[in-house]
Amino acid sequence: MGRKVTLKISATGTRGEGIAYHDGLTWFVPFCLPGEEVEAEIVSSRGGVADARLVKVLKSVNGRVKPRCALFGKCGGCDLQFMSYETQLEFKRRLVKNNLRKIGGTDFEPEAVVPSDRPFGYRNKLQVPFGKINGQIVSGFYAAGTHDIVAGGSCPLQDGWADLIRRVVAGFAADCGVGIYDEKSGRGLLRHNVARYIDGQLLAAVVINGDELPMADELERRVAAVFDRYGLFVNVNKKRTNVIMGGKTIHVGGIRYIESQTCGVKYRLQPESFFQINDNVRDKLYAAASALVSGGACDNVIDAFSGVGVLSGVLAKSGARVYGIEIVPQAVADADSLKQRNGITNLTNICGDVNVELVRLCQRLKGQKTALVFDPPRKGLAPETKAAALAAEPEKIVYISCDSATLARDIKDLSAKYKLETCRPFDMFPQTAAVETLCLLTRNRHSG
Secondary structure, eight states: OOOEEEEEOOEEOTTSOEEEEETTEEEEESSOOTTOEEEEEEEEEETTEEEEEEEEEEEOOTTBOOOSOTTBTTBSSOSOTTBOHHHHHHHHHHHHHHHHHHTTOOOOOOOOOBOOSOSSSOBSEEEEEEEEETTEEEEOEEBTTSOOEEOOSOOTTSOHHHHHHHHHHHHHHHHHTOOBOBTTTTBOSEEEEEEEEETTEEEEEEEESSSOOTTHHHHHHHHHHHOSEEEEEEEEOOSSSSOOOOSEEEEEEEOSSEEEEETTEEEEEOTTOOOOSBHHHHHHHHHHHHHTTTTTTOSEEEEETOTTSHHHHHHHTTSSEEEEEESOHHHHHHHHHHHHHHTOOSEEEEESOHHHHHHHHHHHTTTSOEEEEEOOOTTOOOHHHHHHHHHHOOSEEEEEESOHHHHHHHHHHHTTTEEEEEEEEEOSSTTSSOOEEEEEEEEOGGGO
16 A cells, blocks of 8 residues: 555545645545544555545544444445434535536525435345355445445345345355356356335345246245245346346246335336335425426426336326326336326326427427426436427426436536526435435526
């Protein structure tokens, strides 16, 4: 390792790392707070920037707490467990504010972050790889920046169900001699353990590098001995890729989907379904998004990238006519099923490319007050999607983002016709540097 140096932390980076300036270098040291004095050891340096490892805190400040997890700093799943929860919330508010200023070109002041009722144990989804350590089969999380598995005890972001299913599947693999996938060679069978647990219902999918899982009935027997309401699946992924799940999923036994509701909308989830991992904050977020289009302010709401239609169903409760646009046919079929199960009459699901359907739909609705809702993936909106939104000229845009950097970029690109009115972060992912953000943009009067 490199030389050790004493640093005074003056700022916080986007991942919660401390930033210091010393000897003509900008130092980045994980797990530090502004105002702290620390001893750090240099790991690498390039172009006036040095990455360092925290050796010890010489002088701490308010806001530092002892991490709950013994693997914090080794496992790459968390960034902020060394911060008190109040400090985490303020860090995230400032992160959104700084991205809006530096990337979005606006000094807009975000509201206080909406907290999670459960800062720990909030995840309804488990996603862990299989591996071997000293000849023993393990399933755990990757070390930061690597694909090396860190095996250990319970993850405090998960509830007890996650430990149970991890132990059941790993024990089955060890007892039944099932091979473990090796990324380097591309050989071996068991790749990942993916599971979701909501309202006492478990969906567990074992991802394999093959066509079938030997003794799958034995694994089902073991799962059934632990969980009352379960569904067991095998997902086939034979590609040498970082993508976790493949395109084929086989039902082994138990229930075929999770049934629950959010904001009064009944939904069904299958193993491949995308769904927010924090039930409590998701409900708060969807209710807030619906409130932005309710009260008769809009005749129509267009839910772009509508997926299986859960948010569309929530938005329909506003009383407006809702149109969901989704390019994946199976997702549209699921959205139509959701519509029927909930008896929703003011919702139309459209299967197609949002860049085409958005403009076409807004032309048809011209003269009516229309709101556009975006909830894109982390990469944000594609240039052609922003061009379609500008051409469509909806009355308002509600934007839900899981990355405030791409959000800020998109807000800047939309600023020719739209003004940022509200910005409210939600803590969907406590103990991590990620933050969900809800924004309202309204059309400038001079834009017509």
